[in-house]
Amino acid sequence: MNIISKKVFWILIPFILLTQSCGIYSFTGASIPEAMKTVSVQFFENNAPLVIPNLSQQFTEALKERIRNQSSLSITRDNADGNFEGRITDYSIKPVAVTGNEIAEATRISITVSVKFTNALDNELSFEQSFTRFTEVKGSNVQSQEQTQIGLINKMLTEDIFNRAFANW
Template sequence: MLKINFAKFSSLILLLALTIVFNFTACCSYSFTGASVPKHLNTIAIPIADDKSGSAEIGLRESLTQKLIQKFIDDNSLQVADRVNADAILECTIVSFNDAPAIVAAGENVTSRRITIGVRASYRDLVKKITVYDKTFSSYEDYPQGGSLSDRNNAIEKVLDKLTEDILLETVSGW
C-alpha cells in the first residue's frame, strides 16, 4: 500500500506554486491598472472637436469635447492641459451624423429610430512627434419613433458617452 507523507507533499505543492508565481512576475511585466500610457506622457490637450458631418446639430461638437475631457479627468491617466503645455494631443472631428429609421414593423410602420455618429480621432505624441493612432469610431443608439425631443437628445448623449469611452480606452490602453 502506498503511504503519502502529507508534510512533504504540501511543501512540494507550495514550492511549485511559488515557482509559478515568481516566474510569472519575473517574465511578464503586466499591469493590472488597465492603462499603459508611456511614462513620458503626462498631459494631453483636447481642443474643441470639428463638425464636418453636415448635420448642423446644435451643440454636438461642444458636447463631444466636454464629455471627452470629463472622461480623461475621471480616468486620471493623463492630465488635461492646454496645447502649449501638453505632451500629447487628441483631435476629434465628427464625420457623420445620421438619424434614420431603425425598426420597421408590418405595414412599413417605423417603430424606432437610430442615431449613428462617427468620429475621427487623431492622437499624437508631441514629445516623440509621432501619430499614435488616427481612426474613426462609430456608435449608435435607438429611440422611439414619435418620441419626444428629450428621447432623441438622450439617444445622442448615450452615443456620445459610448464614443468618448471608446476613444479614451484606445488612447490610454491602445499602446
C-alpha cells in the first residue's frame, strides 16, 4: 500500500463510520421517525378550577417552541404526521411550609396537563397521558413570582411531553 492510499484509507474510514446511522437521531435524545415531517399542536384549553387568563396561550406556545427548537419538524394546522391536543386540567397554589404564625414560608405552584398525542404514521407510538410539574416559591409574595414560575413549569412540562412523544421515555 503506498502512502497516498494509506492517507485516503485513514480519512475515509472515520467519515464512513460517522455517516452510518440507524435512523434520525438528534443530540436532544429525540428519535423522530424519518418519515415524520409535520406535527400540529392544537390549542390547550384551560379547564382548571383556578383559571389564569393567559395560561392556555403560554402553554400552547411553549409546546410549539419546544418542538421548533428540538426537532426539524414543521408545525402545521392540520393533516400532520403527528398531532398534540389536550387541556390544562389543574392549576393550584398551595402552602407547603407554614410557620408558627400560620404564614406560608413556601408555596407550591402546580400545573397538570392532559395530553393526547396521535402518531399518524405508527399508532403504537400514540399516547394519552397526564403530566404534572410544580415549583416552590419561598416567602409569602407568590404573586410577584407567579408568571416566572409558570414559565419554568411550562418548560418542564413541554420537555416531558416532547420526550414522551419523540424519545419514548
